[in-house]
Amino acid sequence: MKNHILVINNNLEDIEKIKNILGKVYRITIVKSTQKALEVVKDDTPDLVLVDISLIRISEDEFIKIIKKNKKLYKIPIIFIAASLRYKDEELNMELGAIDFLRKPIESEIMLKIIKLNLELKNYIKDFEYRIHERNNRIEDLKNALILSLYELVECRDSHTGEHVKRTAKYVEILTEELVKEGIFKEILTKEYVKDMIRTALLHDIGKIGIDDATLLKAGSLDSDEFEFMKLHTTLGAKALQKIIDEIKEENKFLNIGKDMAHYHHEKWDGTGYPKGLSKLDIPLCARIMAVGDVYDALTTMRPYKEAFSHEKTVEIILKGKGTSFDPNIIEVFEKIHIKLKVEKEAMNK
Numbered sequence: 001m002k003n004h005i006l007v008i009n010n011n012l013e014d015i016e017k018i019k020n021i022l023g024k025v026y027r028i029t030i031v032k033s034t035q036k037a038l039e040v041v042k043d044d045t046p047d048l049v050l051v052d053i054s055l056i057r058i059s060e061d062e063f064i065k066i067i068k069k070n071k072k073l074y075k076i077p078i079i080f081i082a083a084s085l086r087y088k089d090e091e092l093n094m095e096l097g098a099i100d101f102l103r104k105p106i107e108s109e110i111m112l113k114i115i116k117l118n119l120e121l122k123n124y125i126k127d128f129e130y131r132i133h134e135r136n137n138r139i140e141d142l143k144n145a146l147i148l149s150l151y152e153l154v155e156c157r158d159s160h161t162g163e164h165v166k167r168t169a170k171y172v173e174i175l176t177e178e179l180v181k182e183g184i185f186k187e188i189l190t191k192e193y194v195k196d197m198i199r200t201a202l203l204h205d206i207g208k209i210g211i212d213d214a215t216l217l218k219a220g221s222l223d224s225d226e227f228e229f230m231k232l233h234t235t236l237g238a239k240a241l242q243k244i245i246d247e248i249k250e251e252n253k254f255l256n257i258g259k260d261m262a263h264y265h266h267e268k269w270d271g272t273g274y275p276k277g278l279s280k281l282d283i284p285l286c287a288r289i290m291a292v293g294d295v296y297d298a299l300t301t302m303r304p305y306k307e308a309f310s311h312e313k314t315v316e317i318i319l320k321g322k323g324t325s326f327d328p329n330i331i332e333v334f335e336k337i338h339i340k341l342k343v344e345k346e347a348m349n350k
């Protein structure tokens with residue numbers, strides 16, 4: 001398919017020349033004003049724009065600015081045609097958005113070469129961007145596959161834990177979305193952090209793979225030794241994820257967030273949690289959010305040694321933990337939106 005060149009020119013001699021030379025190689029559309037050009041680009045995106053600079057200078061519609069602000073059009077190379085070009089003009093034109101220049105009178109061979117080169121460059125950049133995009137997609141797929149396969153291990157080991165992990169990850173997502181909406185912790189909760197946090201939330205109890213059956217699957221309350229052993233799932237999980245991080249070496253930030261959640265989701269705001277007894281802002285934000293989702297699910301779920309608490313009772317207990325067990329800022333958000341967790345739980349239990 002022929003490349004499409006949009007020519008903006010009102011000089012009859014230039015138009016004739018451009019038509020004769022470019023018309024043989026490219027599909028060309030010729031308009032006499034930038035206003036007309038804007039109408040053309042709406043439906044027929046050109047591969048390159050060739051514009052007489054005098055039309056830009058007298059134009060009040062700020063053609064170039066409109067093109068450069070448009071997501072679909074801003075990468076189109078724009079070449080200016082000018083009667084004379086001094087160094088200062090070139091600098092100014094570059095600032096305006098020109099990628100190259102043609103001097104009048106137009107030399108056929110030079111015009112063809114400049115247009116060909118700029119189209120090749122545009123295609124090269126497009127191809128390069130496509131490859132980068134594909135590569136990033138592959139990396140994303142691998143990250144997701146890694147997380148899901150690790151999650152499957154937890155699920156295989158203990159389906160009860162698997163289900164708990166899935167629900168908790170969803171609660172973390174709901175809480176985090178609300179924190180983002182309210183602009184709380186916005187320096188930390190970047191788009192990338194949130195994305196990595198939500199997907200690695202599935203790994204927060206991965207250390208339970210290392211807990212023996214007698215403890216993990218015990219149909220009753222744990223004695224103090226067993227509880228101490230169970231606590232190790234935090235450090236075991238962090239160690240396992242650290243090993244993967246060390247092997248991957250780069251692009252590993254997404255697992256760092258997962259590792260922090262695995263390591264610190266049983267820490268408490270007042271420093272009475274485990275395994276490190278961290279307090280307040282020393283506990284990574286992802287783990288502080290996870291702590292709320294984790295406790296909500298633990299309390300609302302039946303265990304062999306306890307009944308499930310109602311949503312209302314659970315909310316009451318969690319609100320009491322504001323500033324002791326949990327980050328007060330997160331609890332303020334939880335207080336507003338806890339009903340969403342209930343709705344989600346009911347939907348997942350269906």
Ligand SMILES: [Fe+2]
Nearest residue numbers: 204205265266
């Ligand atoms: Fe846990």
